Amino acid sequence: MNLRNFLFRIPINKASRRNGRVVSWSYRQISTTRCVTPVFYAADTSVKNSITPMAHSLFYRFIHAGQETVSSGGKGIVSVSGDSEDDDNAVMNEFLSRFVWIMRGKLTEVYTDADKNAIDAMLRIIVGKVVEMNMQGCLDQSSVSHEFSEDLWNTVWEVSNVVLEDMKKAMKKEKMKSFLHSEEVKEMARFAGEIGIRGDLLRELRFKWAREKFEDSEFYELMERMRQEGKEPEVETEILEASESGMEGVNVDDDDDKEVSLPKRSGKIKYNIYGLDLSKPKWSEVAEQIHERGESIWPKEPKPISGKCKIVTENILSLQGDDDPAPLISEWKELQQPTRVDWIGLLERLKEKNDQLYLKVAELLLDEESFETDVRDYSQLVAANAKLNQFDAAERIINKMHEKGIVPDILTKTTMVHMYSKSGNLALAKQTFESLRSQGFQPDRNVYNSIIMAYVNAGDHKSAESELRILESNHSKSSEDIYLAVLQAYAQQGDPAGAERIVNRMSFAGYQPSRESLTFLVEAYSRKGHPDDARKHFDDIIKMGYKPDDKCIARMIQAYAQKNYLDQGLSLLLQLEKDGIEHGPATYSVLIDWLGKLQLIDDVEGLMKKFNEKGISPSLDVHISLCDMYSRVGQEKKALQALGVIEANKEKLSSNEFEKVIRSLGAGKFWKDAERVRDLMIDRGFTPSVDLNMSLQASRMFDSNNKKPSRKLF
Structure with a gap:
């Protein structure tokens, strides 16, 4: 015993x-x-x-x-x-x-x-x-x-x-086994398996739950024993030798039974958790508020759909993205008398069927009183439309917020920055970005990346670099792709100094020079007309073990073409061919433009055969170069043939390309064609330069007097 x-x-x-x-x-x-x-x-x-x-x-x-x-x-x-x-x-x-x-x-x-x-x-x-x-x-x-x-x-x-x-260990082990196979633990393990938890993690969780049940059981058993000890104190017993009388039973004296209870506590119980006194009356009010808020977060189950309402629901789900759901939604509302949870259930089913229909119905419900619209509903709808590049719908929802006096929250404004940057609306992107800053919110790296790309797409690479500096001052850094985008912007503008600054910033951020960054440096110096500096970075690419691609070779040849260094250009091509580095259409395009300016027609036509041999269609730049060459040498038929291809792709021409075509036609005395191309340029929204207009006016005057115009004008 x-x-x-x-x-x-x-x-x-x-x-x-x-x-x-x-x-x-x-x-x-x-x-x-x-x-x-x-x-x-x-x-x-x-x-x-x-x-x-x-x-x-x-x-x-x-x-x-x-x-x-x-x-x-x-x-x-x-x-x-x-x-x-x-x-x-x-x-x-x-x-x-x-x-x-x-x-x-x-x-x-x-x-x-x-x-x-x-x-x-x-x-x-x-x-x-x-x-x-x-x-x-x-x-x-x-x-x-x-x-x-x-x-x-x-x-x-x-x-x-x-x-x-x-x-003791054996008993605990046996008791632990009983808890492992208890119904509560099995139910929790079954639920964990349904939500995707498998393998070792599921076994660990099941053992953890069983151990918690085991500890709770031991705790309550200990408390029960303490209660019983306080109620009936343990009596000290002395074991004596058995009586010779062979007594088989023992009578219990009721007078000897004593019950002792724990002393009653005086005063109020105080609950202190981490130094916080939860026994104060204000915490009861907080508990009631939490309970009320919990009812709104975890509402009741949606009403069952039956009868005619079920038919209307099926009709709503069968709608297409172009259909108007408003009549069926009104009928469904009258039949179901829905609350917010019913609307959300319908929206979830629509989202599984058709995204476009879901967005339409969700936008209709913003004005529905029973839907109980809040700011988060607007934010989610704006984000969903922006994700699908439906910027007009997102703008419409934002305007609704302003009309109802709802101030967009931080999440909505963050989505707006991403949306405006993606759509190329730099002004609204800047305005929303500054609004975030004015509210004391520190934008994260993703927001900075969006506004930087907005500046890059708008051609404002200096502002993009300024935002990069601000991001770095906040002890953060952007991704390598963003640095390369800003570097590319400087390269396309022919700004080698800015490109070098970005490369240095990349080095400080921990990004080592790569083939992409060095290629952009070659392009920057090429556009600036510095072939020696471009060649230095070109050689760095080869020293690092990379093979320059076709675009990089084309930029290097273009740098020599600007200075008319024909020997250096041909020497580079021969050296690359010797090293097994082949060049492609981009390099051929630059060579055609360079040789066309030198009016080496046979060499140009020989390069054109390269395109036919490789089965590649010449780019629009090649046709512009051919139009320029044939116009200047007076081969009208071939010039007009190239011009036809250019006019068919007029939507792809830039302002500088338009002026190059007009000047080449003027140099070949094709005045009517030059004026027609200028009209196309104006229709595209470009404004011809003053020098170009004066050249065309002078050509008309010389043509009316049957005089040969001076080619120096072009």
Whole structure:
């Protein structure tokens, strides 16, 4: 009994007294486990008398499934019955079985010359004394006898502690298994599997949930025991020898039963969590507000759709993106009488079917009172339209917000910056970006990237570099693609100084020089007319182990063409061909333009055959160069043929390309064609330069007087 109480900490809530003495029962009277006397039982009466019937079973191992603990909802009273005694016997049998197994090994190590019978005799004496002390309630080191040596008692207590610890672990393991297979843990594991959790993570979570249930169970059992101990204090019991009268029952005196309750707390309970006093009245108001807000966040389930409303719902879902959903939405509203959760359910179904229809219906619901529109609804709708490049619809929703006096939140303004930058509306992008700053919001890297790209697309590369500096001052850096976009803008403008600054910024940001960045430097110096600097960066590309692409070679040849360094250009091409680096259409286009200006018609036509051999159509730049060459040499038919291709692609021409074509036609005395191309230029929204208009007016005057116009005008 004492060993079981020590293991499970179960208090004795009631004790029986008779004639002022505590009465106990002998083990033979209460044991229901059949014990078989071992065959090696000694004949020595001194040993036999010291062995109780409990010791007879110490060499036979009994298997039990674990102890049933007192539940948190029980009465808390442990009655002395046959079942409890069975539990005691099972615990004692398990303890002695483990104890004998370990102790036998200890004795065998010390007494190497002793045979099996001697070891068994020693074990009977040791175990008999342990059982006797347990029956007397003296199972501790303070009550040891002098029958054994101090070393032997130390070994006994060491083995006992090991056995008790192993039994506790075994019981916890069995209890943990029961929680692993409990319905609550199975339900949570099933739900985790449904949402996509698999493998080791699912096993870890299931073990964690079972451990939490196990800890909660132990905690509530401890609290229940503490409550019972406070209600009926444990009575100290003394185990005496069994009376010779063979008493089989014990009467319980009701006068001896005492119930003791915990003292009542005076004052209010204070709850302090991390230094915060939650017992103040204001926290009750906060709890009510949280509850009210929770009802709006987690609303009730949508109403069931049935009858005619179900038919109307199917009709709404079958609409196409170009159809008007307003009539069916009105009918559905009258039939269903929806709340916000019903509208959201309908929108989710529409979103799965048709994105365009979803956006139309969502925009209609912004004006619906039962939908309870908030700022977040506007923000999500603006973001959805901007993602699909429907900028007009997004602008319409933003205007609705302004009409209703709704101030866009940070998320909406961030979406607006991305949208305006993507659509190329630099003015509105800047305005929204500055509005974010004025509200004290620090834009993140994505917002800065959007406004930088807006400046780049608008040709304002200096402002883009300024935003890069601001982003770097905030201890952040942009992506390599953004740096390359700004670098490309400087290269296209022919600004090598700005391009060099961006490359240096990339180095400080941790981006090493690459083929793309060096190619843009070659382009910047080429457009500026510095072939030597361009060649330096061109050679750097090769030194780094890269092969320059066709565009890079074309830019290098163009740099030589501006200075008319024909020898250097041809030498570069031969060297590249020797190194196995081939050039393509872009290089051919630059060579045709260069040789066309030199009026080397045969060489140009030879290069044109390269396009036919490779099956590549010449670009628009090639036709502009051919028109210029044939116009200046007076080959009208071929010039007009090239001009026809140019007019067919007039939407792709820039202002400089228009002027180049007009001047070449004027140089060939094709005045009417030149004026027609100028009219096309004006229709495209470009304004001819003053020099070009004066040249055309002078050509008309010379033509009316049948005089040959001076070519210096063009």
